[in-house]
Amino acid sequence: MLSAKNIEIIKSTVPVLEVHGTAITTRFYARMFENHPELLNIFNHANQKQGRQQTALANAVYAAAKHIDNLGAILPVVKQIAHKHRSLGIKAEHYPIVGQNLLAAIQEVLGDAATEEIIGAWAKAYGVIADAFIGIEADMYREAEQQEGGWSGFRAFKIAKRVKESDVIDSFYLVPSDGKGIASYLPGQYISVKMDIPGEKNTHIRQYSLSDAPGKPYYRISVKREDAIQSLPAGKVSSDLHDRAGEGSELWISAPAGEFTLNTEDHRPIVLIGGGIGVTPLMSMLSVLAESSPGRRVTFIQAARNGEWHALKPQAEELARRHPHIQTYWCYEQPTARDRELQGYHKEGFVDLPWLQSIIPSKDACFYFCGPVPFMKAIYRSLKEWGAAEQDIRYEFFGPAGSLETA
Template identity: 45%
Template sequence: MTTEQKALVTATVGTLRAHGVALTTHFYRRMFEHNPELKNVFNMGNQQTGKQQTALAMAVLAYAENIEDPSVLVHAVTKIGHKHVSLDIRPEHYAIVGRHLIASIGEVLGEAATPALLDAWTVAYGQLAKLMSGLESGLYQKAVSQEGGWTGWRPFTVKQKVAESTEITSFYLYPADGGRVADFLPGQYVSVRLFLPALNLFQPRQYSLSSAPNGEYYRISVKKEAGSQHPNGMISNRLHDFVHEGDIIELAAPAGDFTLETTKQTPVVLVSGGVGQTPLLSMLDYLTLTGSPRQVVWVHGSRNAQVHAFREPVADLVAGYDNVQQHIFYDTLAPGLEAKNHYTGIVDLQQLNGNTLLSEADYYVCGPAPFIRKQVQDLTALGVPREAIHFEEFGPATLSV
């Protein structure tokens, strides 16, 4: 890009801050009108809630703000790249998106969208698309280069459905072709694609892998969303109600950068709320199965024991390993739990200061956005370095902490 073009892009920062979501909302509406086939690629639940529009607006703003040095966005770009690979996004999709994005800028800004400004954003988007496509090409190549790896959508057989609580059920997924499955890093997810008759669309949804890698199957643990009519809940509920043992579903290869650093020997604190425990279960499973000597603290919050999935398996793990301890928070406590590292209320790490703040530990946090925000703020207030705090937000990245 020329200096003048960079200046033109930077000059749109104020507009993007004030009207970015309006722009991205117009963009998605336009793109789906002209390319309705992409409704099968994009998660329409995130469209309905506005999360996808907000996430894209934040990404476009961040790119404009850092147009002089986009390398500072490497972490965010990597996270988006993993999500795109899990959705089978290909270079040709970038051409479609770019065409509609530039057209949307012109239609939303009106006379302010001069030919020079549109040219500048065309060049800027082209550079970003090239960066993203290059990153994703590397991820695709890595996926197919390992034993059991693949790209695109692969059929898997549901061999087991196991109820883990009144709300959460685990699905044990084996390749329908009889082959092996690629290993993954503890904390990663897979995309599941189902056909939703109510929408007459295929819809993707990411689910964290909830067990350690084993080369034979993947396990996802899915929460049923009571009364939910938006597509995210429809996918989870369809898995619960209409997908049975022996059925075939489609999966993309494991992806995601919220992963356990397996080369470290420092302590690990795993902090989760509700179904947010699923990627952390994979980490805990890995650490115990490999006989890791690392100190591990498991902190989990749930409404009560009935909806608390994996309560007994985790308790058994804790009992079998001297270097693993757990702390459980319930909205209400049943009699007899008070003296067994159980607490009343939401997860409060400050209440556990003496037990959980291990020296040089890495903290992995997963749960609803308000839960993550509170835990990160509490850890920061307790003096934990920001680089030691890792978190995963389910869905498009809109959380800023």
């Protein structure tokens, strides 16, 4: 337990963290990788280069400081991060490394303002926070291993089938190399894929949502080839999967994880809104809703650049054909001449509030969405403007968590 004095000191640093948080976490990661380059085999290099991981950690540290006297208030965020840690293979022995380098980064960035009293209080606070993560993650590791079909760490799977879903997205059907059973999962969860890429010094791990219904003898991931655009480099893992991972190839994956899951106890109408490859966890949800909730109205909305980029459309249309409680809608940003000829979409441009209101009977519904961050910010703003309840709005970031509140 933290003393009242330590809590007071930590809370006094909240304004400082709000200003210098990203500078501290940027220096933290630089220090940690200098001192422990082996951790580059775990962390996502692309997120580091783009600054997303630094910002996400800064937000987490800020939230921990703000709620240091009531860490239960940030338990949902802790669990979300813990799922990712378990999926990546982060263990208890990594936490002292993080703590040592985080405290050193605070001292470096704040200089004389980081007094011995402040660093001492943060050392104690970090110990409490780390123990919370370690305990939650230990339970998750145990559950992943002990569940039926479960396993610890990474397990070898073979690509049983590869299907081209669009010009930029392929689906990979994965079965265990040992021929044994696989763990079930909740619709919306993901797996981590660990790859050794030719010419790369470090192992790369990426998390991909499962895009099919659970209960099948395989896992399906649908992967977009992330080509270089503007200042962003090409996705190393997605490119390698598209270039080299054919049927019969072997991949190493961790057991399913994730907090962005379908609430099957709420029977109100549900709206699933996917942007681009963000449709993958929603497709798993749709597959389950088709069979398990025949009396629940389901609105499935997918935004894509055009029909050539539109993945998993036939599967969604087939589910809607067989299950009248499902309504599907397509929004194309830049429809092709063929799209217009076939009338294969319902809206041109972007998903906006007037269109949502025209196809969704009421804001009293459960909303789930996923996609590029600008897309999610637009959806979030629209739902808030409409007056949808905060507890009815659920979303998933691909990569480190961010904020949808900013412009």
